[in-house]
Amino acid sequence: MQAWRDLGPEGVRIAGVCDLDEGRARTMAEEFGARAFTDPAAMLAALRPDFVDIATTPPSHRALVELCAPQVRLVICQKPIADTPNDARAMVDACDRAGAAFVIHENFRWQRPFVRMQELLLAGAIGMPRFLRLNFRHGWDVYAGQPYLATVPRLAIMDIGVHLFDLVRLFLGEARAITCETQKRNPRVEGEDAFTALTAHDGAVGVTDASFHSTLRPEPFPQTLAVLEGDRGTLELREGYRLVIHDETGRREEDVEPPVPAWGEKPWHVVQDSVLAFQRHVVAVLRGQATPQPSGADNLRTLALCLAAYRSAEIGARVSP
Ligand SMILES: NC(=O)c1ccc[n+]([C@@H]2O[C@H](COP(=O)([O-])OP(=O)(O)OC[C@H]3O[C@@H](n4cnc5c(N)ncnc54)[C@H](O)[C@@H]3O)[C@@H](O)[C@H]2O)c1
Structure with a gap:
């Protein structure tokens, strides 16, 4: 979230935060000046975002990617993409069908x-x-x-x-x-x-x-x-x-x-700096200046x-x- 905020001057705005845990969603949304949601479908309908950054654990990845793909230009999903090849393939197919770019947060x-x-x-x-x-x-x-x-x-x-x-x-x-x-x-x-x-x-x-x-x-x-x-x-x-x-x-x-x-x-700076670099790359993908690394x-x-x-x-x- 801090890295997305750092990319404000490059055109990024955190519009919404969604978490099934309402308290977590609200705290995070307040800190980053965004709207809080507990239902991802409601968030997509209300905000019509350009992209979503899915940072939940793997069992929820497939359903969230399938929900978001038709409604955004780009989907980011945290590693590991899924627990099974079936789920992972279905997520790739959902993004392909919707014409949404699909980037794995592999930092x-x-x-x-x-x-x-x-x-x-x-x-x-x-x-x-x-x-x-x-x-x-x-x-x-x-x-x-x-x-x-x-x-x-x-x-x-x-x-x-x-x-x-x-x-x-x-x-x-x-x-x-x-x-x-x-x-x-x-x-x-x-x-x-x-x-x-x-x-x-x-x-x-x-x-x-x-x-x-x-x-x-x-x-x-x-x-x-x-x-x-x-x-x-x-x-x-x-x-x-x-x-x-x-x-x-x-x-x-x-x-x-x-x-x-x-x-x-320190010692987290190697990870923190890599997240910023990855997210800057996502902005380049959204602008058509790069292809997903990795897709x-x-x-x-x-x-x-x-x-x-x-x-x-x-x-x-x-x-x-
Ligand atoms: N790339 C990295 O360096 C790195 C580092 C840490 C974690 N991760 C990855 O990030 C993911 C999340 O890990 P974590 O430790 O933050 O997990 P976590 O359980 O602490 O947080 C996940 C959050 O997602 C929410 N959530 C779950 N299902 C949801 C749904 N359907 N809709 C909305 N919200 C939902 C939960 O309420 C929880 O607040 C994992 O896939 C993990 O591997 C990556």
Whole structure:
């Protein structure tokens, strides 16, 4: 919400806030000078918005997207797009039928370090990408802010794996196969809270691992660390937002730490700045100046990779997404 407010000078206005919880809707609407609703259909009818930003949990995503698509020019839906491929496909189809753009709020690819790594890769700084390692390991109490995470049967892959697999696909292209091991480390938590996945791509390999139950000092949350090796060089994203570029000429280091928004704070600034970047991108899509990154259709493949990871872990074998 703060990031949308920051985009006021670029033509964005928060017209309404809808939440089934009336108190939450009213508090948020008051803070952001908008009208409060508890019924999404009533909000659409009253405000006729250009776009909606759906930030509810996955079980409600399909119904909300199907409701909104015929009435707006663009729909944003939070990750994970849906729990099942059927629901996700129905959402993509609903937007296609209505002629509405469909963007998934997938903010990791909009994090400053990864935007910079993409720029360097596209500029040919390391040649063809051959290997990517992403890791997101921490011991931060994510359950304090999102208590439902402790009770969902599918946790780390659906919550963080979606972000990481989106990055894997962005850097290495589509995965032909995945092998995955999951772990339950925290006894207070229902779902898997750690996983390690190996993905096979044309000419490249990815290793992705995440844990919500690691002891590391200083606590690295919410940073993702990465190594991207190409034919001619390597990009190494280290803790503290240090990007080391290794190539034929030697080694140099860039500081890729994002700024802290006026309403933000460390250590969240990497996420806060990425949300602002993502939302600025949505404005460009609305103006016809960009195509969705990622679109709902693209995100079907990320969901397929997540579900293949679970299948691989269940059957103990390599799986095609
Ligand atoms: N991209 C990120 O970095 C990031 C970070 C946190 C959460 N998320 C995602 O955001 C989504 C929401 O997560 P959260 O932790 O804020 O959940 P939450 O449960 O705290 O908040 C969801 C809100 O949606 C409301 N709601 C549910 N169904 C509704 C409906 N049909 N109509 C109107 N309101 C409805 C609920 O009353 C609640 O207030 C999840 O998909 C989560 O994965 C993404």
